[in-house]
Amino acid sequence: MPMIEIVPKEAKVKESKNEKNYNVILKDVQKSGCSSQADLLRWVKEHVDEVNRWFPNPKPVLADYGNTTNLKKHIQHHHKEAYQETTKRLEETVTASKRKQPEDISEPGTKGKQIKMEQFVSHVNRWAANDHRTLAADRKLTEMICLDMQPMSMVEDTGFKTFVDTLQPSYSLPTRKHLRWNLIPKLYNEIKANIKQQLEMVEIVSITTDHWTSRANDAYMSVTAHILTEDFELKDFCLDVAYMPQSHNAENISRALVDSVKSWIPGAGTNKEVKIYVVSDNAANIQAACRLLPDNYRALNCFAHTLQLVIKDGLKEFTGAQNVISKCQNIVNHFHHSAKSTHMLKGMQKTMQMPDHKLKSQCETRWNSTFQMIDGGAKTCIECHSCIYNESQQPFRTRMEDCRGVCASSSSI
Structure with a gap:
């Protein structure tokens, strides 16, 4: 060639x-x-x-x-x-x-140096507020905040803003005010319209309600709807978490419940063709409120709560069970109130090559907590006994006796 x-x-x-x-x-x-x-x-x-x-x-x-x-x-x-x-x-x-090469956006005299994120983002062409890509990103951001129960101030966090700019520099995060007064209400109205349409297609709606108090000592009433579609698919919708600062008497509870259901099912208070079944616990004020509901409402007691009341009353009559529960509670309180004892228990479990079981305390409003407390005490009774035995102080001798009692009773539980 x-x-x-x-x-x-x-x-x-x-x-x-x-x-x-x-x-x-x-x-x-x-x-x-x-x-x-x-x-x-x-x-x-x-x-x-x-x-x-x-x-x-x-x-x-x-x-x-x-x-x-x-x-x-x-x-x-x-x-x-x-x-x-x-x-x-x-x-x-x-x-x-x-x-194909990007435009040189470095400052004069900085050729060859890496530019800062702020300088790079400032030269990027931002999407317009009415751009379809911006609207789609705003929708997904709003859904994420609502589904994951994130604070609205998240859009103002420096780390989150830097993360979003790295993923897509052309997208501008909405402000907290815009999120609070525009995006979230818009999403709420769209979802509410969709749920109301599904509720109107059924003739029977089951409502579960309960009262609870937040850590800030504010009282609320939750209302959840349950329906069964034509395809035999069970769907649940949280209709309301109503703030109830007023007295929780029968009249106020009944009025708040009916108003909440009417906002989602317009014919629930007057149309007798729509049957509403209200499931609640056995509290006296809730039972009295259910008797004041309209004719197309029917009250039902929660079977699980009723069964729990039976078990609770039965344990009171069983002296042996009460002794075991009391001893387990004393052991759990001892380790929960002493960081030194808790650290010693973890070390003892590791030395004895035992599973890392954590002691749980019973709670009146958590029905399985008593069983979980006894079960945890029975599984860790040997480690607990060893830890308390190594503590030579006089007050811990009572705990040792409780631990021996739990170990002796675990075989019969």
């Missing part, structure tokens, strides 16, 4: 006819856009067939120094067609490569 080569005089290298190596890199013309001789050599190798067509009888060109100015002038004057075609193609290649 014919080839072009520049052979310096000092080299005095004899090239064989079969060798196809380039001895000196050809330098491109000034307007070609090639920044080095290696770029031009790479292009020539990729278009070797065209080069052979332009130079059918190539001859070695001797040069006393390492530049290609004479070669450039030779091609420009004696091979004008090839020179113009090559220049045009290289200019198109350089123009296309410049379009």
Whole structure:
């Protein structure tokens, strides 16, 4: 294959006819856009067939120094067609490569340095507020905050803002005010309309309600609807968590419950074709409120709560069970009130290669807590006994006796 080569005089290298190596890199013309001789050599190798067509009888060109100015002038004057075609193609290649490169947004005098995130984001084209991509991102952000029960101030957190800018610099987070007064109410109205449509398609709706008090000592009443679709699919909807600062007497509870259900099922208070079944616990005020409900309401007692009351009353009559429960509670209180004892218990479980069981205390409003407390005491009675035995203080002797009693009773539980 014919080839072009520049052979310096000092080299005095004899090239064989079969060798196809380039001895000196050809330098491109000034307007070609090639920044080095290696770029031009790479292009020539990729278009070797065209080069052979332009130079059918190539001859070695001797040069006393390492530049290609004479070669450039030779091609420009004696091979004008090839020179113009090559220049045009290289200019198109350089123009296309410049379009793909990002705009230099670095500050003057900072060339080659990494720019800050704030500088990069400030030069990014932001999506408009009414852009479909912005609206879709706002919707998903609102759903995430509602589903995960995140605070609305999340959009103002520095770490979250930096995280979102890294994922998508073109997206601008909504303000807390816009989220509070626009995005969340809009999502609430859309979901409410969808739920109301589903509730209107059924003839029977089951309502569960209960009262609870927050840590701030504020009273609330929760209302949840349960329906069964035509496809035999059970669906649950939390209709309301109503704030009830007033007295929890029968009249106030009945009125609040009916108002909450009416806001979702307009015909629930008057239309007798829509049957509402209210399931609640056995509290006296709730039972009295259910008797004041309209005719199409029917009250039912929660079976699980009724069963729990039976078990609770039965345990009071069983003296042996009360002794075990009391001893378990004393042991749990001892370890919960002493960080030193808790640390010692964990170390004892690790030394004895026992499972890491945690002691749980019973709670009146958590029905399974008594069983979980006894079960945990029975599984850790040996470790607890060892920990209390190593504590030599006089007050802990009573705890040792309780622990022995639990160990002795665990086999019969």
